[in-house]
Amino acid sequence: MNAHANVLGFHEPGDGWLFRLPVGIKYLLMLAMVVPPLAAVQWSVTLACLVATLTFLLTSGIHLGRALRLGWMMWSILLTLALFHLATLAPVSAFVRPGNLLVAVLAARMLTLTTPTPELMDALVWVLRPLRPLGVNADQVALAVALMIRSIPYLLGTVDDARMAARARGLERNPALLLTPVILGAVAYAERSGEALVARGIGERPLAD
Numbered sequence: 001m002n003a004h005a006n007v008l009g010f011h012e013p014g015d016g017w018l019f020r021l022p023v024g025i026k027y028l029l030m031l032a033m034v035v036p037p038l039a040a041v042q043w044s045v046t047l048a049c050l051v052a053t054l055t056f057l058l059t060s061g062i063h064l065g066r067a068l069r070l071g072w073m074m075w076s077i078l079l080t081l082a083l084f085h086l087a088t089l090a091p092v093s094a095f096v097r098p099g100n101l102l103v104a105v106l107a108a109r110m111l112t113l114t115t116p117t118p119e120l121m122d123a124l125v126w127v128l129r130p131l132r133p134l135g136v137n138a139d140q141v142a143l144a145v146a147l148m149i150r151s152i153p154y155l156l157g158t159v160d161d162a163r164m165a166a167r168a169r170g171l172e173r174n175p176a177l178l179l180t181p182v183i184l185g186a187v188a189y190a191e192r193s194g195e196a197l198v199a200r201g202i203g204e205r206p207l208a209d
Contacts (some may be wrong), residue, residue: 011113015061016060019061026115028109033107038050043099046103050103053103062114069203072188082094082095082098
């Protein structure tokens with residue numbers, strides 16, 4: 001699977017200041033970057049958080065190319081959003097809407113690029129555990145998040161592989177040749193994930209009498 005399609009990025013050990021921060025502080029820093037632009041919906045706030053997030057990544061030893069390696073699909077989504085709002089004569093929204101999405105993705109990458117996934121999940125379990133009396137199963141929530149982190153790059157990579165295969169055959173304009181392997185790959189991945197969970201005793205339901 002193509003690694004460049006991984007929106008959230010792969011963790012690699014480093015010695016930058018973000019790598020050394022406690023994981024709980026990283027979560028708070030991510031929220032501090034994501035929430036203000038979503039709440040304010042102003043281009044100046046979006047720009048400030050975008051610059052701040054990139055600065056955090058760059059000053060932690062993550063070079064610009066790696067920080068912005070989001071995959072062609074994510075960049076296509078951002079471009080489509082911008083063009084849509086430009087077409088509707090909303091230039092501010094053409095920057096704010098895709099800009100806020102880009103801030104959210106980069107803020108998430110501050111976590112995933114600098115922290116091993118098990119540490120991220122352990123911190124999430126610790127935060128959610130007090131909610132157990134309300135019926136929240138912290139372990140299952142963390143498992144769902146971990147599956148999401150694994151699934152997103154896999155599915156994006158499936159799209160990229162199908163596109164490259166269709167292009168190699170000169171059939172990149174045929175949507176069936178693009179969508180069919182993507183759908184089949186997604187279904188197969190979901191089935192394998194479900195079987196793995198059941199094998200570990202997760203998700204099983206007692207048979208009705």
